[in-house]
Amino acid sequence: MDKKKTPAPAVPADSVTADGMPDSDARADSVAGNDSVAGTDSVSGVGTAADAAPTDGAPAASRTERRRRAHAGQVRSRSRIMRFVVSPILLAAALVCAVFAVLTMTVWKPAPTVTASAAISTRYAVTDPGVLVLIGRQAGAELTSDHRVCVALATSQDASGWVSGRRHTRVTGLSSWTELSTRTLTATSVTGAGGPVAFKDSDLWRKVSCGTSVSLRTTASASSPLVLIIDTNPAAPASSTAGRPARLSLTWTRTHTTDTALPLWLCAGLLLLAALLCFFIFSLSDRRRRKARERVEGETRGDPELEHEREQDNVAGADAPRWANDHLRSHRRRDSRHRHSRRHGGIFSSRAKPSAAGSSSSDKDGGKAHSPVIEEPGRANMVARLQETQTMAPISAPIRSDGVGSEIDNGEGRPPSYTPPSNEEVQDYLRRLAQERLGADETLADGGQTADADDTHTDDTHKTEEDE
Amino acid sequence: MSALTISHRQTPGRPSRRRAGRILPAVLSCLLLSGLLTGCGSVPQPSAQAGQQQSQASLTAAQARRIEKAVHRVLDAADGSKDPSGLSERLSGPELEIRTSQVNVLKSTNKADARMILPTGIRQQVLTQTSGWPRNMLAITSTTSDQQSERLLVFNQASARTNYKLWGLVRLFSGVTMPSFAVSEQGTKEGTAADSGLVSTPRQAVIDYAAALNNIQLTSADKVNASSLSSADKARILRVTTDQFRTELADLDSSVSKGVAANEGTQKQVFTPDLDSIKVFRSSKGGDLVVARLDSTWTRTAGDGRLSQPASDAEKALFGDGKATSTMRVQYVNVVALYVPPASKTAKIQALGAERQPVKVEAVG
Numbered sequence: 001m002d003k004k005k006t007p008a009p010a011v012p013a014d015s016v017t018a019d020g021m022p023d024s025d026a027r028a029d030s031v032a033g034n035d036s037v038a039g040t041d042s043v044s045g046v047g048t049a050a051d052a053a054p055t056d057g058a059p060a061a062s063r064t065e066r067r068r069r070a071h072a073g074q075v076r077s078r079s080r081i082m083r084f085v086v087s088p089i090l091l092a093a094a095l096v097c098a099v100f101a102v103l104t105m106t107v108w109k110p111a112p113t114v115t116a117s118a119a120i121s122t123r124y125a126v127t128d129p130g131v132l133v134l135i136g137r138q139a140g141a142e143l144t145s146d147h148r149v150c151v152a153l154a155t156s157q158d159a160s161g162w163v164s165g166r167r168h169t170r171v172t173g174l175s176s177w178t179e180l181s182t183r184t185l186t187a188t189s190v191t192g193a194g195g196p197v198a199f200k201d202s203d204l205w206r207k208v209s210c211g212t213s214v215s216l217r218t219t220a221s222a223s224s225p226l227v228l229i230i231d232t233n234p235a236a237p238a239s240s241t242a243g244r245p246a247r248l249s250l251t252w253t254r255t256h257t258t259d260t261a262l263p264l265w266l267c268a269g270l271l272l273l274a275a276l277l278c279f280f281i282f283s284l285s286d287r288r289r290r291k292a293r294e295r296v297e298g299e300t301r302g303d304p305e306l307e308h309e310r311e312q313d314n315v316a317g318a319d320a321p322r323w324a325n326d327h328l329r330s331h332r333r334r335d336s337r338h339r340h341s342r343r344h345g346g347i348f349s350s351r352a353k354p355s356a357a358g359s360s361s362s363d364k365d366g367g368k369a370h371s372p373v374i375e376e377p378g379r380a381n382m383v384a385r386l387q388e389t390q391t392m393a394p395i396s397a398p399i400r401s402d403g404v405g406s407e408i409d410n411g412e413g414r415p416p417s418y419t420p421p422s423n424e425e426v427q428d429y430l431r432r433l434a435q436e437r438l439g440a441d442e443t444l445a446d447g448g449q450t451a452d453a454d455d456t457h458t459d460d461t462h463k464t465e466e467d468e
Numbered sequence: 469m470s471a472l473t474i475s476h477r478q479t480p481g482r483p484s485r486r487r488a489g490r491i492l493p494a495v496l497s498c499l500l501l502s503g504l505l506t507g508c509g510s511v512p513q514p515s516a517q518a519g520q521q522q523s524q525a526s527l528t529a530a531q532a533r534r535i536e537k538a539v540h541r542v543l544d545a546a547d548g549s550k551d552p553s554g555l556s557e558r559l560s561g562p563e564l565e566i567r568t569s570q571v572n573v574l575k576s577t578n579k580a581d582a583r584m585i586l587p588t589g590i591r592q593q594v595l596t597q598t599s600g601w602p603r604n605m606l607a608i609t610s611t612t613s614d615q616q617s618e619r620l621l622v623f624n625q626a627s628a629r630t631n632y633k634l635w636g637l638v639r640l641f642s643g644v645t646m647p648s649f650a651v652s653e654q655g656t657k658e659g660t661a662a663d664s665g666l667v668s669t670p671r672q673a674v675i676d677y678a679a680a681l682n683n684i685q686l687t688s689a690d691k692v693n694a695s696s697l698s699s700a701d702k703a704r705i706l707r708v709t710t711d712q713f714r715t716e717l718a719d720l721d722s723s724v725s726k727g728v729a730a731n732e733g734t735q736k737q738v739f740t741p742d743l744d745s746i747k748v749f750r751s752s753k754g755g756d757l758v759v760a761r762l763d764s765t766w767t768r769t770a771g772d773g774r775l776s777q778p779a780s781d782a783e784k785a786l787f788g789d790g791k792a793t794s795t796m797r798v799q800y801v802n803v804v805a806l807y808v809p810p811a812s813k814t815a816k817i818q819a820l821g822a823e824r825q826p827v828k829v830e831a832v833g
Contacts, residue, residue, distance in 0.1 A: 089491055130514030155526070157599040161628030174511040203535055203631045206528065222515075225524075238629060 068383045082283035087275045094271035101264035115251045118180035123243035124168035125182075125230040127250075129156045131171055132228065133220050135252035140217040141228050145246035150231045151216050152205035159229040162204060167241050171228075171248070180250060187241065197238075199231040210234060525595035525655030526603060532593050532652075535623060535632045536607060540588060543567070547584065550575040560624060561635035561745060562761040562801045566825040569786065569801075576785035583639065583823070585612045586619060592646075594749060597655035601627045604635070604658060604747050606757075608646065617642055620805050620821055622747050622759050636747065636759050638805045638821035641712045646820065647751035647807055659748035659756050666756060666808045667707060670748045673808045673817045674741045674760040676704040681739040681762065681802075684718045706816075713804065713822035724768070724779065732771035739764045739802065754810040757820075762802040764824075767832075769795045778829055787829040799828040 114135050120143075132139040143151045154162075167187040175181035200210050206226065209216050220226050232246045421429075527535075542558040552571040559567055570584050587609040594606035607621040617640050624635035640646070649656045661671040668676060679701055686692045692705050721737065728735045742761040749757040770776040776796035778784040783798055804822045809815040 086491065093495075128514055134512050134514060155599075157526070158628065161601065164628065173513050177511055197629055197631050201631070202629070203527075203531060203538075203625065204628065206531065 064383065064386050068386075071383055079283040082278045087279040087283075090271050090275035090278060094268045094275060097264050097268035097271060101261045101268060104261040104264060110254065113251055113253050114177060115249055116174055116176070116178050116180045117247055117249040118171065118182050120169055120182075120230060120232055120246045120248050121243055122167055122169045122184060123231060123233045123236070123241050124163045124166060125171060125228075125232070125248065126156075126159045126163055126168060127171040127228040128173065129225055129227055131173055131250070132218060132226060133222055133224060134173060136255035137221065138217070138219050138253040138255060140215060140251040140253075142213070142215045142249045142251070143230060143246055144213045144249070145232065145244065146212065147244055148210060148212055148234060149214060149244075149246050150199050150208060150210040150234045151214050152199070152202075152208040152229050152231075153216060153218055153226055154205050154229055155225045156227045157225070158204040159227050162202070162229060171250075180248065199234045205229075525597060525652060526599055527595050527605060529593060529595070529652050532595060532605060532607070533590070535605075536588075536590060536621075538631070539623075539634045540586065543586060546571050547574065547580070558631070558633050559635075560626070560633035562742075562803050563634050563637050565801050565827045566637070566803070566823065569782070569825050569827045573782050573785040576788065577781060579781075581782070582614070582616065583825075585614075585616065586621075586637070587612050591618065592649075593652050594649045594656050595652045596658050596749070598658050601625060604749070605632065606649075606656075606749055608640075617821075620759070624747070636761070636803045636823075638759070638803050638823045640805075640821040641819070644818075644820050647755055647757055648753055649749065650752050656752075657750045659750045661743065661746045661748060663748060663750070663756055663808075665754070665811055667811055667815045667817055668808060670746055670756055670758040670760075670806075670808060671743055673707075673758055673806050674743060674746060674762070674804075676707050676817060677760075677804060677806060677819065678739045678741045678762055679704040680708045680714060681717065681764070684714065684721050684737070687714060687718050708817045709819070711819040711822075713819055713824075728768060728770070731774050733769050733774065733776070735766070735768040737764050737766040737800075751807075756808045758806045758808055760804055760806070762804060764800040764802055766798045766800060767795065768798075776831070780826070782826050783829045786826055787831075790829070790831055793831040793833045795832040797830050797832045798826050799830075801825055801827050 141151055143149050165188045167185065169182050169184050172181045172183060200208050202208075207216055207218070216228070218226060230246070230248065232243045233240070236242060539558045542554060546552050546555050546567070550571060552568040555564055555567055555571070567584075570581055574580055574584070589610035590607050591610050592606075592608040594608075596603060596605055598604070603625050605623045607623070609619040609621065611618055620636075620638045620640055621634060622636040623632045625632045659670065662669050667673070680686070683692075683695070683697065683701075683705060686695055686697075686705055687710050689706060692702050695702065697705070717737075721735075724735050739762045742763060745761055747759040749759075751757060766779075768776045768779070772794075774794060775792040776794055777792055778787045778796065779798070787796075802822060802824045805820040807818045807820055809818075
């Protein structure tokens with residue numbers, strides 16, 4: 001029996017249920033209608049249905065068309081939003097981050113040195129431990145005065161021993177980025193014998209420098225105990241505590257700077273990447289799917305085997321939900337994977353059997369591994385399918401070069417092609433189907449005999465009842 | 469019709485909500501990023517752990533070298549000018565007296581004592597961890613150009629406002645093995661006169677050695693045991709090994725005794741330790757290096773009608789134009805370096821070096 005390809009019947013308007021889904025009953029009827037068309041008696045039946053179809057199918061077609069246009073419009077709107085709203089916003093944010101990063105590296109870059117100063121009025125001054133390594137490991141001290149002063153580098157214990165019991169100034173840190181914080185300690189009991197050793201001659205100092213303007217540089221670790229000790233009146237006797245005014249400046253050289261620009265650069269890069277993704281990728285999702293599907297269908301159009309599989313998988317009808325055909329695809333994949341013989345018989349396999357002119361295809365199909373058609377349910381576009389099925393030829397049979405559906409055995413076990421029904425037959429069928437869905441009784445009387453064995457039985461029964 | 473399409477139709481407001489959901493995080497991110505840039509933060513403050521000195525020498529090697537050079541300058545100046553008046557700038561303690569005597573002898577005799585040579589090369593520096601005062605440091609010189617033995621130098625800083633001075637100097641005995649000390653950067657710990665866990669405390673070790681010197685002829689265990697000393701005194705002497713200093717002193721005592729005895733005279737030398745100025749350095753192997761001063765008085769009495777004269781060129785120089793009598797009293801300053809090992813059954817106190825110099829010669833009587 002030639003394989004009769006049943007066209008996708010139009011879904012009548014009133015077959016759509018309240019939730020917007022096509023009426024399952026109407027769909028079942030359309031399946032039955034397909035079945036009836038597939039039989040040898042389908043020619044006249046189709047012709048009869050086709051006569052009545054245009055009158056009731058036009059409103060359904062226009063609604064479908066409107067829905068398709070609305071969906072396409074949504075797709076275009078979303079694409080425009082991604083491209084011309086979201087992407088520019090992300091791009092602007094990336095630009096802002098980049099600008100901030102550049103400013104951080106140039107105008108806002110921390111100065112390499114920090115200089116703070118304070119006036120010293122006591123004879124002795126000592127920096128607290130850690131002040132010399134407050135900012136980086138390198139520090140320089142400069143002591144300026146209009147008279148001779150001395151500055152030395154020593155351990156905190158040695159400096160404290162030298163000034164023990166005497167009034168002196170402690171430099172404790174920074175009160176601001178330009179001013180040193182100081183505090184004055186009053187005299188207590190003098191401990192240790194005061195020898196005749198001059199400040200600059202003491203064995204306690206690691207480094208010492210004396211003059212009217214003296215400087216001293218040091219590089220120390222974070223835990224270094226070194227401090228600065230200053231004598232603003234070294235010429236006075238050791239027992240004297242009278243100081244002379246001097247100004248101490250400490251300059252630190254930053255040895256480690258926090259890279260605050262790097263996070264900004266990273267943020268700018270991520271935002272730029274997001275903008276590009278929105279512009280090129282996220283805005284093309286539907287179109288890409290459609291093109292991909294068209295590309296796949298175009299690639300497989302010339303492949304009779306894949307076309308045959310698609311036809312077999314589409315037994316439930318083009319407007320049926322995709323899950324209706326899933327069981328066929330899973331069966332096909334299992335068969336091809338395990339190389340078992342094809343399913344013979346079954347209630348659906350007969351619908352896809354080739355025409356009588358060709359030999360039984362089931363034997364030839366059996367045992368042969370066919371490439372499964374990979375379909376993605378998530379990308380199903382029912383509207384497009386409806387459009388295609390309505391505008392395409394009723395039966396999407398592989399087009400052979402000879403134009404005639406003849407049994408061709410190309411040695412690879414492919415099923416032979418079949419002759420598609422004529423356009424008139426299809427139109428008749430559609431008319432009949434529409435009438436059946438709408439429940440019009442006059443169509444049956446005008447439509448005459450049609451269709452397949454099952455529906456024939458039903459129609460005959462209906463006629464018989466009418467006659468009675 | 470696809471479920472996707474139907475779902476879009478059922479929720480027409482969803483695209484705008486999605487758009488808002490994408491834009492809002494971006495705006496918030498920009499605001500947060502800008503917040504990072506505002507403000508430079510407060511000024512840094514010294515940490516509480518800053519300046520907490522780890523185990524570290526109170527002097528650097530460079531500082532120690534400067535001290536040694538300063539001492540050499542003073543010594544050279546005094547030797548060159550034959551004037552000991554400037555020695556107090558960098559000398560103190562027994563070494564000041566010894567060096568002063570040596571310079572006076574040099575001035576009197578115009579002959580330099582070979583023992584005055586101080587090598588400039590330093591074989592080992594032993595810097596201490598003492599952060600307070602007084603504090604000390606050790607240095608071991610190389611041998612002299614004429615192959616004299618190495619010198620052990622002890623420097624002392626009495627207070628923060630005084631400099632390090634050479635307090636003691638001993639000539640190490642030939643073939644002696646010095647105890648090991650911690651590396652200079654880490655610094656060596658100074659001990660006390662009462663350190664325990666040793667053969668004896670540093671204080672007792674000095675007393676024991678003085679007892680051995682006071683019984684100078686008891687240079688062997690047999691002689692000690694055969695002596696009439698008390699058992700305690702015998703135990704003290706037996707805790708000390710026989711060394712070059714004791715041997716030389718024993719020989720000197722023996723020869724002087726023969727000469728004095730021939731003139732029906734007497735002689736006696738009494739050693740008295742200075743227990744208040746003991747310097748103790750802890751070895752890394754557990755023992756102590758003890759440097760102590762022992763003052764000794766050598767009294768020589770000639771027989772009736774005879775005069776007691778100086779026994780050496782140094783004594784002569786120091787006595788100068790003094791008028792001799794029948795009794796001569798010579799005061800010596802002795803400095804000894806002892807190693808007191810950790811307590812054990814066989815360990816003994818060992819003298820590593822010594823120095824001896826007459827500082828005063830007077831006729832008595």
